[in-house]
Amino acid sequence: MNENTDRLPRDCVEISGQVEFHVRAGAEFADTFPGSTFTYDQHSLEAPACSLVTVVFENRDEVRHQWMVHGLPRYLYPGGMFHIEANGGETVEGSFIVPSDRQSYLVHCDLTQHMEKGMKAQLLVAGGSGDLWSVPGVSGDFYPAEYPAGALAGWIPVILLVALLGASILLRRN
Ligand SMILES: [Cu+2]
Structure with missing residues (x-):
């Protein structure tokens, strides 16, 4: 998971605040996002610079899902990654501290074919650096027409x- 609730990114002098997201995942959210088989109910999350982000990840499917964010500082998060994995029907919670840069981080489920089937989202820190490509409900359907x-x-x-x-x-x- 690489949880981190107290070690600061080098560009932060303190934790600026806290944000919490309750993200649900499952096939039931696919109806709202054409082209997906299963997906998250939230695809664009926003967090202030240097904030402590808590994600409560509720998996409403029977299969396993992940909420995985990429591109975080590697000196704090091995592989630049923070991730929550929840078995079918489980709710798992985790927290991490984001750096100060304006950046859009990729969020996805790393299980085979799950991102392709709709499990892609973005985390915008300090306003983000633009929308990522093909995020359901944000930058179009996963498979462009x-x-x-x-x-x-x-x-x-x-x-x-x-x-x-x-x-x-x-x-x-x-
Ligand atoms: Cu998944």
Whole structure:
């Protein structure tokens, strides 16, 4: 889990405050987020710089799930990671202290295929550094729809190549 309730990040002089999130996970939240099989009920959490963040993680599914945040200082959190793992039906709580930088941290479930199936979120510290890619309910569905324009865009290099070849053949003939 790498819980940390008292060791300060080097850029913090004190714990600035406390925030607590109650995050639920399960298939029942997938209805709200098209394209997901199971997901979290909250996908964008905000914490002030140098705050003590507590996550109460409630797993409403029967399968195991995680709430895992990446990119934290490695001198405090092995692998730069803090994570909570809850077996089916369990609620597990954990706390960690965030640094002071404006940063958007990736949160996900690391079990095979779970992130791909919708278990992706973000933790914005000090306002964050922008939304992460493909966070359900924040920056679109996990699998972006195939729009005609997008499908056509894939053919642009081929079309250009054919046009260039055609032009060079025509020029040679003249
Ligand atoms: Cu999971």
